[in-house]
Amino acid sequence: MATPCLTIKDLTLAYGEFIIQQNLNFTINEGDIFIIMGSSGCGKSTLLMTLVGLLKPRQGDVLFGEQSLWQADPEARQKILQYSGVLFQTGALLSSMTLFENVALPLTEHTGLGIDRIRQLVAYKLALVGLAGFEDFYPSELSGGMQKRAGLARAMALDPKILFIDEPSAGLDPVSAKLMDDLIRNLRDHLGATIVMVTHELASIFAIGNNSVFLDTETKTMIATGPPQQLLVESEDPKIIRFLTRGETDKHQTEKPPEHA
Known part of the structure; x- marks a missing residue:
């Protein structure tokens, strides 16, 4: 059922x-x-x-x-x-932040995790959407499809x-x-x-x-x-x-x- x-x-x-x-x-x-x-x-x-x-x-x-x-x-x-997590149509990434900072934002706001654990989780979420190694990139440096995948990684940050x-x-x-x-x-x-x-x-x-x-x-x-x-x-x-x-x-x-x- x-x-x-x-x-x-x-x-x-x-x-x-x-x-x-x-x-x-x-x-x-x-x-x-x-x-x-x-x-x-x-x-x-x-x-x-x-x-x-x-x-x-x-x-x-x-x-x-x-x-x-x-x-x-x-x-x-x-x-x-x-x-719940949300991916808006444009990805809604914060342009002044790197991908690491964007994906880490929900974790720093809603958990008490230390920075090392947050780095591990961000790397894992980015890898899930095919963006491993892109932590230090800014949204403007990515294609539209990559921006949406990064937005999806952020939406999944809190599982x-x-x-x-x-x-x-x-x-x-x-x-x-x-x-x-x-x-x-x-x-x-x-x-x-x-x-x-x-x-x-x-x-x-x-x-x-x-x-x-x-x-x-x-x-x-x-x-x-x-x-x-x-x-x-x-x-x-x-x-x-x-x-x-x-x-x-x-x-x-x-x-x-x-x-x-």
Whole structure:
């Protein structure tokens, strides 16, 4: 039986009077690579901000196991969130710090470890993402893909049970994007972390996602949840079919009609 890791209950997201999403109810299980998907502007990143404690919902709640995130006081909420890590779309590295200093920051802020132990842990985390030996480099000296991997190393600094990742393949070439997908899957397999990922990339959705929720812009709510491959095969909703087959649609639209002799 799957064990719930996050439970989203009756969630409504809004900015002022403008409703982004409403009536969201779904479960993210331990060990999932869970995809939050939908067309541009549907509220994927807004939902992610609510899951990581940055945006209070209009109503509803998020349960980490059986602990309420949004009914907890600020101090208790921070303790709950210590078990999670976040990789923002840009990597969000501090440009004035080396990679060592960036990855070490959560360790110096939230643990009482000595500098030698911190150096060992930073070296280990950077090695996990393929950046062994890059401790003294600054973010500006790295490619976009390397910056995202460094951001992932920092997100893993405190050995989180849950990793939240926003558009990991955005701005990457296809080879770098596939390497990022492989890295995320390997981290899940070897570290036992649950991954919650916002993405619109079909290759990533089908390659590594084993569960998902589909947010709809028009109705401002979820219209499906489940494994992406299953949604592709079983869904009869044209919005979901169009989204999950858009690569094929784009291909057919760009093909030229045959010339007749």
